[in-house]
Amino acid sequence: MESFITDVVSKLEAKDLNRSHFVLPSRRAAQAFSKELFQTQTQSFLAPPIQSIEEFIETVSEVKLITNLETIFQFYEVYQEHTNPNKQEPLHQVYNWGQSIIQDFNEIDRYQINADQFFGNLKAIKDLEHWSKSDIKTELVKNYIEFWESLPKYYHELKAKLKSENRAYQGMAYQEAVSNLEKFTNSNDSQFYFIGFNALNTCEENIFQYIVRQQRGEIFWDIDSYLLEEHSAGMFMRNYSKNWSIHSNSALKATTTTYTDRKNIRFYGVSKQIGQAKLVGDLLSEMPRDELQKTALILGDESLLQPILNSLPENINEVNVTMGLPLSSTNLSSLFDTLFKIRSSNQEELHYKILFELIEHPILKKAYQEELFLIRKDLNDNNIVFQSKEAFFKKWNRLDGSLLTILKLSLNNTNSSVNEFLIKCLEIIELLKPHFQEEKLSLEYLYGFKKLFIKLKNLLSKTELIKEFKVFHQIYLDILSSETLDFEGSPYKGLQIMGMLETRALDFENIIITSVNEGILPSGKSQNSFIPFDLKKAYKLPTYKEKDAVYAYHFFRLIQRAKRCHFIYNNSTSGIEKAEKSRFLTQLETFKTPLHSITNYAVSANTGHNKTSLEVVDKTPEMMTQLKSLFANGISPSALTTYIRNPIDFYHRYVLKLQEVDEIEEDISYKTLGTVIHDCLDLLYRNFKGKLLNEADLDHMLKSYPKTMTLLFEERFQEEALRHGRNLIDFEIAKQQVKRFLILEKNLVKDHALKIIELEKKDEKYLEVEGLDFKVKLKGTVDRVDLLNDQLRIIDYKTGKVDLNQLKIPEEWQDFTEDYQYSKAFQVLFYALLKEDSLGEHGETGIISFKNLKSGFMKCGVPKSENNLKELVGEFKIELEALILEILNSEIPFTEKPV
Template sequence: MADTFLKELAARLFADYGSGIADLIVVLPSRRAKVFFVEAIKHEIEGNVFAPDIISIEDFVQEIAGISAIDNIALLFEFYQVYECVTDQSNRQSFEVFANWAKTLLQDFNEIDRYLISPPEKVLKYLEDIKELEHWSVGDEKTELIASYLEFWKLLPTYYHALYQHLLEKRLGYQGMIYREAVKGLHRYLGKENRIHVFAGFNALNAAEENIFQQLLSFAKATIYWDADSCFLDDPHHAAGLFLRRYKKNWAYYKKHPFDWTSGHFTKGKSIEIIGTPKSIGQAKIAGSIVANILKRTTDLSRTAIVLSEESLLLPLLHALPADTPALNITMGYSGKNNPAQILIAKLFKLHLNSLKRNANSYVMYYKDVLDVLTHPLVEPMLRAGNLVQTINRNNYTFIVSQRLFELYGLEDGYFDLLFKRWDMDAGGVLERLSAILLHIKHQLGNDNQQDKIAKAFLYAVFKTINQLRSYFAQQTVQNLDVLHTIYKQIIDFADVSFEGEPLEGLQIMGVLESRVLDFENVIVLSVNEGKFPAGKTQNSFIPYDVKRELGLPTFKEKDAIYTYHFYHLLQRSQNVYLLYNTESEGLDGGEKSRFITQLEIEQQPSHALSHRIYQAEVPSQAYQPAVVEKSETVVNRLKELAQTGFSPSSLTAYIRDPMTFYFQRILRISQTDEVEENIAVNTLGTIIHGALEALYLPFVGRFLTKQDLRDAMEKLDQEVLLQFKKIYREGEIKKGKNLLAFEVAKRHVQNFIKMEIAEFDQDPELAVKIIALEKRFERQLSHEILPYPVLIGGSVDRIEERNGRIRIVDYKTGKVEKRNIKLNTWNGLTDDIKNDKIIQVLAYAFMFAPHAAGRDIEVGIISFKNMRAGFLPFGFVEEKSETAIVTDQISSAYINELALLLREILDADIPFIEKT
């Protein structure tokens, strides 16, 4: 790898100034470059030497201006104070409305000052005139709405000057203001500073920077070293050299002095791999594999950089990096919106704003809001809240009273109190509590691993924002938490996370702007797509494009040229370059590769080894491979255990439906995870109806049923259904919404069932019905010559009755069942088709009860609550146009043979469990 620019700079300065280097002031584009430059100086000397003063351009300009930079959040609040002072009260907007347009206006103020537009009213008057031309009123008279709208644009110069003067009095300023003041104060600075200034590694300068640089050069108090490559500088059309060509041509300094300096590194040999892959996550995975390959060659990753064009890829990338990556240095901003600590704060706002006050001491919370907080990674490990989450799910708490929540947790815990105690204070008190929550998390995190350090960086960004809000609300009287939440959402965008690390060690992860002046041997760039790198034509500004062109303000064309320079600078001295882009063309995250890639391909240098690959997910020859589980000795033993304890009819039909489901539920004994059932599910509704019918008819077991019994049951119906709801649905809400409808449906089903039985007595006064059993378990051992050992068949039967001397076994179904679903034409393939599941179940009940029938005929069937008009649907075997409803010995024998075939398959050690697709 060629020497880096900073190494070349150190060598040049020692050659030009020798030991006098200590008297220089070296100004670099970023603070980060200072560390690398100091390291470069170390490699140029053997003994000890005083280093020059090394300073970033922003710190240098602040020193000249004598003004400190104000951060974006504080600036927004300061601007609002000014706005309130200069705006008539009748037209004054709330902070949350003000913030929507103030962010954009501040950006425009910043541009106006950085490019020394003088007077500032020039561009602001443009805006007023444009809006005057655009307004849609017909005729000379303006409506009140239009007049108010135009008044806003007339006030822009007032806002600008008032804010400028307000900040100046505090010796604070935004970037553009500091630049303007630095230009004003440059003569004062030159009067007291005689040292030589070295400007190095710059490219696109704003008007203020150009003014400062040229004045220092004209007074012979500066020299400047550009990082220019002849490939870009000598090509009049190459955007990477746009600004440098402009300075070389227009600056008076270069009429008499040489242009320092131009190199030819870009045309030297280098490997460039262009890799396209669908979706952003795929890029992170590929970047991780590239790092893994580099680690096979060397453990020193300090000469390897990953450049992220979009910050949202940072976390996926961190997860995709090899576990043995020795060290990381992350140098980039990360949006506050995706910050895990901010996400927790957002969930707390949602929890408390959605909660309903019940009385002076308690309030009601929605279970999803509670679970969102409890399961957050900054909460669950510290509270060990797994048991509480299970309790909420198991007991079906849809809405939880605060007192009950604390009782369920059962521990005295200050962190739990901070999270869930009611926000019954003003905005300042809420912010104080949020601050305490973040401090508690910080104290719980250690310093042992990289993850904790990253988590603390996230915490600090949000903590700083919360404290700034506290300072603001200390001067306000805001009780409305909705207002606080709105303001918080407005400013959290500014809460970028700044990571700190050891810049000279480990893998370097950075954003595009952070790569300025720095050179690496291996460069991996992600999201090299149009709209990402370069960023595209989006303009966060009130100033139209043509006005910007007229006044010399930067447009998207200049910004594209800046991105072009950064892109080619990344490649300039590197040896191995990997350019990754997203090929997916759906949605907002388009798949068009960047024009930079196309330019590289068209203008390929002879010494560049350029390759282009598309990574696709490996597509198997078969769309889906069903899961297969061989029956090990352990599984066979478990099947023997089941044969002794009993196969239920439902487990047999589960096997027919999908052997893998049977394997998970019966062999591995994996049950479904408890979840809050916000709306009553069909199976829960069925359980409630079954329970209600059992309770209502239980007093009549063992005796003949009468119409009066049924009337008595009808009177108890409402109370019993409600009791079953509370028993099964537990703490779930049943008094409103869909659940109230489900409650009424359950009552109606039970009521219709009892009415049907009363109607049967009305139709046949001689009807004799004796209830034998309700929800009772029966068992019977099945021995068959094709089975390796006897198998117990057991299960609960919904209802068994004696009706006019015949045994009737009834299976309740809450779903719709029709007569054809319970008829059978042939025994062949009975257990192969899941459509026969109801027949298999009811015949299993007949098989189990047969020893208790004492020779009486048995009929089995279904009562469908969604097909109640059909009444009892008996099983029937249709043969030669005749139907047999009684379970005869012949039917029983045929069924047992089919059942034995199914059980043999289940128990056979050589037949694996194969998933049905």
């Protein structure tokens, strides 16, 4: 395959290179041209200027190009000077719409449009859109009209201001280049060669035609004869051939006829971005090394870069990534996002979530793991939702010096100026550097952000406008979105990974293009402009149709000299994400040439179904020793029901001693709610133990319960946390539940004798189990034991909902110690066993459910059975002993249940 650049260089052999000046669409193309030019020359010569079009325009215009950001600031100064102070908008608002205005100014200048006439038409259209021709105009409509009337003034004043400083935004530089072109060409004797261009703006058209008419240069187009004839990819070149005077005698000629040659073209429909990345890895893994040298991986959507880099197969030894890694996608970006969030919130008190966001960041955890663990543990253990910064730093003033400094720099940002904030960010970077001397990638991230903040600092020194933190944050995000970390690689070796625009003037035998979807290739109708479509058409400004043709040229030009083409598109719709195959692929299929072999594939991710096997853990002698110790020192009903639910959970919690991590409770959990209600009832009834309760006693409790509840909640939560939101609702619900329970109790004592015997009492009982050489200790805390009409009741409070069915014992006790649905009955019978010696003939055990208070006390028992509680406990003891023997049987492993 002879590439376009090789073909051009071969035609330059007879030219005087010492007097040549080459211009290409991009720096990447200029670099490839330089290599080819120098490799083919056998004699020494002075290296000629080889520039991208932007560099050439800056050279010809003799002005200093400024960035869009600098243009916005210059525009705002003009806006302030020429707008009524009472109607001026702040910078952070102008910054948003001003970017579209600057883009439109660029378009007007690049296409050499009469600005006054154009803005007059634009104002007339805007008038019609908002019915401003009406005799009655609101203040809003008046301001709107005034803005469009002022737009020409802003435009001319901005250009005059920049011209006086010999500076220009891009469109203005193009206009200056056209004006200065004759002077520039007369000042040197170079021959100019324009190589690989397609869509030209009016300024570029005039420059190119002037050079050729003056016989000072030549244009090398790159297009296949098939595409030039009628294809959308050749739209611009057909126009040049038809309308340019330099082509009046000789039409623009195609440079190749290879588009219709034999080509192997494959379409792959695959789900999501990650599916595309995996498929790219699979395609590359099948390529021999010599093929990889001729391959370009082109990302339609550049956000695919990181997933693809992570999916590259082992046979890829050399890669050149042209686009660079976005700084915004590094993990350090989220650290500075947190710092911006802390500064923007401007709070004196620290909320645990923002504190966790900081101390849990991977960068800080890697550098200060032990110290940050202690901070997190303290916050969890003490359930600290809010705390003052002063209290936080007083508690942790003995931390590692650099960590303490980082935390102070990060958290003490309240009311800090933009400049102070920048200095703090730079200090944090310097403090982190010593901890990552062995991690080159992290050092690169730190260096990238250091450069970014220095750039912002320099920007601050040039303008007084960035005083508001809100504006500064917008600017930071804009600059961050365009900052990249450049990869080291050779543009001439290995796999080339690039964006679509970077392929201009380049050719490859193998191409892989990802995200070939509508809305990406081509990008569709979205545009950032105040200029209506009809006005753009009238003034021959590019619309979405022209932009589609630009994409078509880049796409189909890549196919011209390629032999193997792989086009990958997303075929899975999710939310607003499109999954429509690009029209370019449809065109390839519909207007298929005879020698194009096109194959469609629907690709699914190679996930393979991994059958999950249930965990089985054999009991070792060490485990048996630990289990015997557990049962000898005291086993609770909750431990045993954990085993019934899932033996593996029992193994994790009681053998391995793995505990759930305590989390800070900002919202009241069900567990805390239950504990508070239990404790409240304990405190309310404590002074009435051993006496018959009457209505007056319950009235006293009904008066005192709100205060008791409040005190108990405030022991666990800061007072502020109970005043609003979900916590306030939960708090009120808990009070209502206690109130309803006390009213139920009051109605009970009207007609019945009720005496409280025990409250929240910890009980123990030793059980001799045949086959064990030690006594098993049973332990548990019984919520309440009372006498109702001289009948003993063992009561367990449940704040969740419990139905009577959950307390029914199955016939013949079938599956009682295997099925978790009987756990509530198991628990209350366990408590009854602890009280076995005092049960008597008419004892009862059961539950009062606070979410099912209408059912009152629900008794545990066997349906349609006349067995009393003492007999039930005897039968339960047999089931319990069997369960204990199973757990203590070294031959029976802990086997996971499918929960």
